[in-house]
Amino acid sequence: MFRFGSRKRNRPITHREPSRARQGKLGLDRAAGSRLQNLAAWLRARDWGRVRIDLVVAFFCVLWVGLWGRAWYLQMVEGPRLAEQARRQHVTSELVSGRRGMILDRNGQVLAQSVEARSVYARPQEVQDFLHMANTLGPILGMDAQKLHDDLSRSQRRFVWLKRKVDDRTAEAVRKANIPGIGLSREYDRIYPFRHMAGQLLGFVGLDDKGLEGIERSMDDRLGSIPTRQIVQRDALGRRFYLHEEGRGEPRGEDLTLTLDVQMQFIAEEAVEQAARESEARWSGALVVDVLSGEILAWAQYPFFNPNTYRESSPHIYRNRLAADALEPGSTFKPLVMAAALQEGKVTPDTLIDCEGGKWQSEGFVIRDTSNQHILPASKVLRYSSNIGMAKIGLDMGAPLFHRYLRALGFGEHTSVPVADSRGILRTPRDWGEVDIMSTAFGQSISVTGLQMAQAYLTLLNHGVYKPLRLIREEGLVEESHRRIFSERTVRQVMDMMRDVVQAGDGTGRRARVVGVEVGGKTGTAQKADHRSGTYGEKRLASFVGFLPVEEPRYLILVMVDEPTRNQYGGLVAAPAFREIASRSLTYAGVLAEVQMASNEARDRKERKRGLKLAGVDAPWQVAAPAPALRTAPSMQLPGHLARASSQIPDVMGKSVRNAVELFARAGIVPELKGSGNRVVRQSPPPGTDWPKADGKVEYILWLSER
Numbered sequence: 001m002f003r004f005g006s007r008k009r010n011r012p013i014t015h016r017e018p019s020r021a022r023q024g025k026l027g028l029d030r031a032a033g034s035r036l037q038n039l040a041a042w043l044r045a046r047d048w049g050r051v052r053i054d055l056v057v058a059f060f061c062v063l064w065v066g067l068w069g070r071a072w073y074l075q076m077v078e079g080p081r082l083a084e085q086a087r088r089q090h091v092t093s094e095l096v097s098g099r100r101g102m103i104l105d106r107n108g109q110v111l112a113q114s115v116e117a118r119s120v121y122a123r124p125q126e127v128q129d130f131l132h133m134a135n136t137l138g139p140i141l142g143m144d145a146q147k148l149h150d151d152l153s154r155s156q157r158r159f160v161w162l163k164r165k166v167d168d169r170t171a172e173a174v175r176k177a178n179i180p181g182i183g184l185s186r187e188y189d190r191i192y193p194f195r196h197m198a199g200q201l202l203g204f205v206g207l208d209d210k211g212l213e214g215i216e217r218s219m220d221d222r223l224g225s226i227p228t229r230q231i232v233q234r235d236a237l238g239r240r241f242y243l244h245e246e247g248r249g250e251p252r253g254e255d256l257t258l259t260l261d262v263q264m265q266f267i268a269e270e271a272v273e274q275a276a277r278e279s280e281a282r283w284s285g286a287l288v289v290d291v292l293s294g295e296i297l298a299w300a301q302y303p304f305f306n307p308n309t310y311r312e313s314s315p316h317i318y319r320n321r322l323a324a325d326a327l328e329p330g331s332t333f334k335p336l337v338m339a340a341a342l343q344e345g346k347v348t349p350d351t352l353i354d355c356e357g358g359k360w361q362s363e364g365f366v367i368r369d370t371s372n373q374h375i376l377p378a379s380k381v382l383r384y385s386s387n388i389g390m391a392k393i394g395l396d397m398g399a400p401l402f403h404r405y406l407r408a409l410g411f412g413e414h415t416s417v418p419v420a421d422s423r424g425i426l427r428t429p430r431d432w433g434e435v436d437i438m439s440t441a442f443g444q445s446i447s448v449t450g451l452q453m454a455q456a457y458l459t460l461l462n463h464g465v466y467k468p469l470r471l472i473r474e475e476g477l478v479e480e481s482h483r484r485i486f487s488e489r490t491v492r493q494v495m496d497m498m499r500d501v502v503q504a505g506d507g508t509g510r511r512a513r514v515v516g517v518e519v520g521g522k523t524g525t526a527q528k529a530d531h532r533s534g535t536y537g538e539k540r541l542a543s544f545v546g547f548l549p550v551e552e553p554r555y556l557i558l559v560m561v562d563e564p565t566r567n568q569y570g571g572l573v574a575a576p577a578f579r580e581i582a583s584r585s586l587t588y589a590g591v592l593a594e595v596q597m598a599s600n601e602a603r604d605r606k607e608r609k610r611g612l613k614l615a616g617v618d619a620p621w622q623v624a625a626p627a628p629a630l631r632t633a634p635s636m637q638l639p640g641h642l643a644r645a646s647s648q649i650p651d652v653m654g655k656s657v658r659n660a661v662e663l664f665a666r667a668g669i670v671p672e673l674k675g676s677g678n679r680v681v682r683q684s685p686p687p688g689t690d691w692p693k694a695d696g697k698v699e700y701i702l703w704l705s706e707r
Contacts (some may be wrong), residue, residue: 010081016201038201047512055206087166097703099188100224101253103202103216106295106473112202112216112307114209115657116704117170117189120162120182124155130536137182140173141166152530165189165649166276166677192307194664198265199305199415200320201419213310213318218418221281225251257473258297267584268300272559275577276302279542279564286581287454291547294458294467296417296459296580297555312668322560323421326447331539331570332545333443335494337394338382339464340405340491346396349379349493353389360388365435367391367442382497385508385523387442394441400659402437407458407565408466408485411448424448436568443526451592454558461553464491483634494522499550512546512575514583520553521546521578523570528563539563544574548582553592557581651687652702660702667691678705 074082103112120141125132130153136633138145141163153159164187166174171184190205210224211217233521268286276284288298305318319325341347357371381389394402403426406412412426425447429434439445451469464486486494498520502509509521523544530537539555547553559574559581567573624642652660657673659681662670670682682703 006146010573037283045238055474082469094597098207098251099253100190100225101255103223104255104257105262105265106257106297108257109262111198111258111260111262112190112192112516112660113670114188114190115673117165117187118168118174118184119164119187120171120174121185121406122152122160122162123158123181123183124152124160125158125181127152132483133182135180136177136532137162137174140170140177141226142225155680170496191661193661193670194262195308196304196306197269198260199307200301200318200322200677201260201299202307203320204307204310204318214307215258215419215471216307219256223253223256225253241617257471258298259290259293259297259470261297263588264298264585265300267588269296269302269582271577271580271584272300272561273302273304274580275559275573276562279561279573281542281561281565281573282563283321284559284561284577285450286556286560286577287322287450287556288585289454289458289469291458291461292471292551292555294462295470295473297453297585299469299471319349320419321562322450323415323417323419326422326449327560327562328444328446328528329448329453329511329524330443330524330541331387332453332522332524332543333446333448334382334385334390334441334462335522335545336405336409336550337390337397337402337441338378338497339395339404339460339486339490339494340495341378341397343405344401345491347378347393349377349497351378352376353378353381353386355381355384355386355388355487358388360391362438365438367438379493379497379500382522383500383504383507385501391438395434395438396438399437401431402440403429403432405485405526406446408483409459410452410466411446411456415451415455416450417471419451419471420538421451422449424452430643442447443524450558453545454556457547457556457558459485460491460494461547461556463488467624475661494650495550495553497548498546502546506592508524508571509544509546509575511571512544512578512582513549514586516578517548517586519546519548520550521575523575526569540568542568542570542573544570544578546575546578547580548586555582556587557585647690649683649685649687649691651690653687655680657702657704664700669700670701672699674703 039439088198100114102110102114104110120137133152134149137143138148141148143162148162162172162182174182188209188236190209192199192202201214203216203218204212205216206212211220217224268288270561271540272284272286275281276368283302283595286298287296287300289296299322301320301322303315303317310318338347340347344606347353352375355369355373355376357374358365358369368387369384369388371386373386373389376384376386376389378389378393381393392559392644408424412423414421414423432440455469458469463483465484467482499518501507501523502512502521504510509519510520511522512519516643521544523699524542526541527536527545527659528541529535540563542564544559545557546557557578559577561573561577564573650663652663655663656679660683661673680702684701685698
């Protein structure tokens, strides 16, 4: 029998009890089903609108907690680092120098002024396309495109100047190009409206607005603004705006008013130019001093120097020779030596001096005169400019006494004028031999500047009392206590001798005479040392120092002509320049007419005393017509650069600042600039109106804007 079959029949037994595993599985299935039934019932019982609201609330709560957590992290953990990064990008502290102060003459004419300008810079790290930048910017700035590309693409610097203080058209072209990494910076450009007038005295400033020469350098602390550090913020275009109210106003230097008079300066410059050209001299210069106040009214030097184009001039041109060049003065030194001898009683005006017939040999040292004089009273030694007579006077004084007077007059020391001046050469008495005493007495063996000579003569003309020269005009200035060097009697005696030099028929300064006014002065023709040979050469320094009127000196005028070639004598070269300056200055100041009227009045009184009838004269005096030589043509009333192109105020609206200022400067006016920018948007008075009269007080104002 087959059991296999029986087993098969017995396998599906349904009524038997399940196994334990089977029973466990069935129990789980029943539990899961129960739970599903419970879950379905729970879900059917839920308010799904409420559930959705709760989910949204929960989401925003989690988001809020996350944001606050992130904010805490950024503030507490990353805060210092991010704040420093933001400060470097948007907020910076910069050193602002501001606008330099103006330089004005005694009448308010602007001699130097700063105007706003633009400079082009690059930030190489921000340049996106160096090739496009170079090809676009090169032609605008006049730079080689390839060099510009190579320099900036290889530069590791964060900031590079490309071109400083460009003109308005170039700045506008750079702005319109809008090249990433290229920007414009505001700076100030120094302009001198009168061009070369007093150029060597004024000096100039460099690209960084620092004074490099002249008054601009010596008074830089006052003219230049004190740099201040200000906190500024920049927008996306790099433009700045201040975070603090006090940052809105930029620092500004202090204005400086000089004692110069523009008209007197023009007169002196014309005279020294003519003297240098006619004599073919190396250079020429003149100083005009107001005796009563000690103020310098004119400081002229030729060849002229234009500070606006200082890069085109050499140091030989812009050197202020009247203050910096120490030269042997020659015979103009003699009146000062004579005054010292008279003061000490070594001589009197009547003391007779043997001038040896024009040649004197003493211990191997030969002294010569230009005229063959024998016995002369001391009062005529200056008239004939005798070297021999002055040498004997110097020997009588001796080295210690001689040196003491020279030191008291300011030789061997810096003057009080705020310029870079030389101290000259004045050796100590122990180094003087007999030859040194004699040669110094007639202006050799000593080196002085033109400024020192003016200072010494001012002391002589100021009744013998030392008075410092003044170049800066300040209100309420209290002069220092002065020391007396010469007595009134000594001063009058020397002034009378100097009058004879000019007014006497045989004086060496006859060409310095001014019609209607008595002039006193002294000529000088000094030999110049040849440094190669160690002896005196053929070159000369021709000079003349004079004052007028003699009775009550008002003006002191010093003229120097260095190395003239056509004629070398001071009486022929420098004296005519003195006459030109003196006559035109007196006419300009109105002094000449007063002197002529007083002279006519004195003459009329003499005529009445003689019993003579004055035909056609009803008044006690009459105004005489100026001498033909003193007549001033209308074209000479104002300097050439002050000549007005038209009789009406020009229209400068829309023009650049520089162009507008130049148009007004042609009329002798520098307008006041208001606002910030490089274009004129409004002007006052309006264009087309007539220029006011010379004595009219009108404010000329130009309002500026960026566009």
